[in-house]
Amino acid sequence: MSQTFEPVTSRPDTKERILDAAEKLFADHGVTATSLRQITAAAGVNLAAVNYHFQSKDALAAAVLRRKLEPINEERLRRLDELEASAAGPLELEAVLDCFVQPVFEARYRKGLGHFPRFMARLSIEPGEWVASVLQPSLGPLLVRFFGAFQRALPQADPQEIFWGIFFGVGSFVHTLAHPTLFTLMARTHGIRPDDERVAHRLVCFFAAGLRGLTEDARTPGGNGQ
Amino acid sequence: MSQTFEPVTSRPDTKERILDAAEKLFADHGVTATSLRQITAAAGVNLAAVNYHFQSKDALAAAVLRRKLEPINEERLRRLDELEASAAGPLELEAVLDCFVQPVFEARYRKGLGHFPRFMARLSIEPGEWVASVLQPSLGPLLVRFFGAFQRALPQADPQEIFWGIFFGVGSFVHTLAHPTLFTLMARTHGIRPDDERVAHRLVCFFAAGLRGLTEDARTPGGNGQ
DNA sequence: GTCTATAACCTGATAGAC
């Protein structure tokens, strides 16, 4: 272990400590319901520090979001690039889904995503102009790229049905990341534990089957009419 | 139109006006982020009225929840009773899902569910002891009943896989009810509109296909191993 | 049942000493 003598007065990474504490509290209670005082108390820093390092509470929340979402999205696109380059014909649906889903589940345990997935899940269900304006630049282009990949994986399908399938599947994904009350409630009544190792595979399996079922049903005469 | 002369001083249903305003604001911003002043202002009633009719803010939120969740759950169970009584062998998976899903979508437009589904969706993703204690008595027994029905619809399946399938599908359901930022974002980039008439059918179709795919994959040798 | 007034406290943000 290398010994570097840092002065006691300047503790390491005040900024990072604030981001970590904010991430956890935002994930637990939401942005509006969390006060800066709770954050600075949890981080062990002074209240004024948050206004010094970030300008406002909203800017802090945006920083918490960008810090981990952008690396994840870069990894998602990197994998999709690789997949699209290596395949000649239609893509395998499960492979496309893996590009989108796995960087979160893998990183969740290997690197330190911390409470970010829960925070992200919460944001994605929240309406409001602030959320849209912060999520749009990161997620907009990403969704366009992945939508193209899904079309290449389901060449027969109506694009509108693909859209709905993605929407439903993302709902499952978000819900899984949130690990919300409902999960605890269901697990409690059925004696089932999180079982995190296989959950990514299960999600992709459900997502792919649902997407195929939905797009095939739409092509069946009378299937979508009802 | 019948003319009943009511005194101007006692406006109709102060209590109901508060519940309506709270439902909308809770759905828009969440419980903690909404103040009683916003609610009473929107309802056009006095601030103290909310503490007279309900005892506290939490009790108001619980009342907002119960007012519409309990009739929905009764209707869900009524339909499931009917389905289980009329069928001899295994149940049709889509029929079971309809019992759970349709009372919300139908009522959403025929009767006045108002902003309740969005409020419900928000609560279901929220952690915390309060949410669990309010949701548990209503949703606990309901989920046990429906879990039994799903087992009767998928007699070959591992119960644990059914559990995960329900969990994922409920995520899609909740996400659909929330109509969150992500939908706007995706719809904006693809020029697709809500299209509410077929959404319930699409959801059931996706849900059923995902559930079948997941439970069949688990029985395939090496499928769930990965 | 409905109102006003108020208690007791928490909020984000900032000014200015060190």
Next chain:
DNA sequence: GTCTATCAGGTTATAGAC
């Protein structure tokens, strides 16, 4: 960069007149 002190305003909840 970090602190204290403070501003101006918002929060739930209640006491008491009408």
